[in-house]
Amino acid sequence: MxxxxxxxxxxxxxxxxxxxxxxxxxxxxxxxxxxxxxxxxxxxxxxxxxxxxxxxxxxxxxxxxxxxxxxxxxxxxxxxxxxxxxxxxxxxxxxxxxxxxxxxxxxxxxxxxxxxxxxxxxSNEQSLQRQTVSLPAGAPLIYQSAEMHALIADANKVARADVNVLISGANGSGKEKLADHLHQQSTRSAAAFIKVNMGALPQELMEAELFGAEKGAFTGANQARAGRFEAANGGTLFLDEIGNLPLTGQMKLLRVLQTGEFERLGSNQTIKVDVRVLSATNSNLNDAIKQGTFREDLFYRLNVIELHLPPLNARKADIIPLARHFITSEYSLTEDAQQFLLSCAWPGNVRELENACKRAMIFATDQCITRDDFQSLQQSGQIKNEKQQIEDMLIKHAGVIKHAATALGLSRQALYRRIDKYNIDIDSLC
Incomplete structure (x- = not known):
């Protein structure tokens, strides 16, 4: 332990x-x-x-x-x-x-x-040996499917090209893991790998987070601070949920990608950096361009090459290797548990599978995890449809989006989108 x-x-x-x-x-x-x-x-x-x-x-x-x-x-x-x-x-x-x-x-x-x-x-050596493709550093990638073998083969070629890459795919599918793999396989692997989740930042702080700010540049800026571009100089910057960046930040980001230059908020001193940018999105940026919320010229700067990460239910051969990785070494999966996992839709993708495995270890009565231990995924022996799953979790967590999203293996933004998609009335449920 x-x-x-x-x-x-x-x-x-x-x-x-x-x-x-x-x-x-x-x-x-x-x-x-x-x-x-x-x-x-x-x-x-x-x-x-x-x-x-x-x-x-x-x-x-x-x-x-x-x-x-x-x-x-x-x-x-x-x-x-x-x-x-x-x-x-x-x-x-x-x-x-x-x-x-x-x-x-x-x-x-x-x-x-x-x-x-x-x-x-x-992680101990034993856990890393479970269906693992080891990396020189960082977290291991777990996969067995033909789809992922093809994707990683492409990723290995792209990694060495030192170009900007856009990673697309649904929430929880492993975009951050793929970005980490690209960095570790690149010529910049010995330098910094800095991650920024744009979806988790208030819009008013995004520019300060990326480009830094001088003391007094905005309310609460009590001292000067460097941004993520400065921290990533010589290495790689990963911008997750890039579609959330406001237009003012997009303009500044475009300039950095074109010239390597920017200024901190509240400063007129130009800073020059050498940074490779990897970005990720679960949204359709082409639609955002049509709606005027995302710059087309920035899209093409970020999307020199696009790698699309398929959802978990499109690469079912990865489900059991991933589940065995998420479940600690003292536990094992029974055959009926494995068949159940393969039958699930996994709308929350790898993140949902990981959370399900964590819950199953808590519910398990011994070291053999059975189908019954995945009780939160079952309903009268049938797999819950996505809407019912969401409604159940919202009821269970009294309408608290953060807790329901965590239980479902989704980000809060993804859960809000599904609530809107299924016209779920939270007030009537809770």
Whole structure:
């Protein structure tokens, strides 16, 4: 069982992370300050650290987190460290990622993203051998289907070409994993790989996130900070849900792609970078162009080559290898469970399958996971249709979109689109 050390002076955060990680099979240790954290790493077999950037009340500089990171790396150079950061410490977090931190998540963090990172960096050799195509670094790609073999063969050629790539595909199909593969197979693999989820950012902060901002550039900008383009200089920048970028940001992005130049918000000093841009979308950008919400010239700059990731139900040969990967080594899948998984529609794609496997491990009465353990996917022995699944989850979670989306393996944006598609009245359900 992997041991995760959580370092935070907030007992509520420690308790929340302890519960989340424990439910997914991790042993959790905690520390509320730098001294306790260093002692824990020195005296215990810690596999991964999740650390805040500040440990003293009233301190917001991030210097404490930087000092702890430096000491832990000196003590154990290969120890994966995930940073939990507020907006004001974002620049320091980016600096530490360049110095070797595994990744950083902004508060409030996304549970699924955090669990994905923890699993990625605590996986043992046995789990990586399960139907895995190993990468030189980063997370493994799990596939067995002819469709994915063809796609990855194309991706390997594209990766070395150092051109901008647009990855299309439904939510939860694995676009971020494919982007990571492109980076790891590219000539930039030793440099930074910076990810930005455009769908998770308020529109008013997108430009500051990408291009940085000077102190006072907008309300809440209490200090100057670098943007993601600066952090990715020499490496790769992955822009997920690119269709959410507003037109003002699109114009600035187009200029960067054409010239490599931009200015931080509130500054007239030009910065020049060398960045490869990978972008992803689950929407039809051609329709957005017709509607005037996406620039055609930017589309062609981003879409030098397009790689389309098919939905999970179009590559059924990948379902069982993925399920075996998501289920920890102490569990196994019975034949009836495998047949059930193959019969499901998986509207939430790989993300939904992963969540279903996590729930099945909780419901399982022993180490053999059966069809009955996937109870949330069943209804009178039949697979629920998508509308019924959504309605059931909305009722179960009292109409809270965030919780229902997580249970379904969807993003909040994807769930809203399905609610609109099926004309679901949340008020009447809840």
């Amino acid at each position: 992997a041991q995760v050390l959580v370092v935070d002076d907030n007992s509520d955060i420690i308790e929340a992370l302890d519960l989340l990680l424990s439910l997914h099979g991790y042993q959790v240790r905690s520390a509320s300050n730098k001294k306790q954290a260093v002692l824990a790493v020195a005296h215990h077999a810690i596999d991964l650290v999740i650390q805040d950037m500040n440990f003293a009340q009233g301190i917001t500089s991030g210097d404490e987190g930087k000092s702890l990171f430096t000491e832990l790396r000196a003590l154990k150079p290969d120890l994966p460290i995930i940073l939990i950061t507020a907006w004001t410490q974002l620049e320091t977090a980016i600096e530490l990622v360049k110095a070797g931190a595994t990744d950083y998540l902004q508060k409030p963090w996304d549970d699924n993203k955090l669990l994905e990172l923890v699993k990625q960096f605590t």
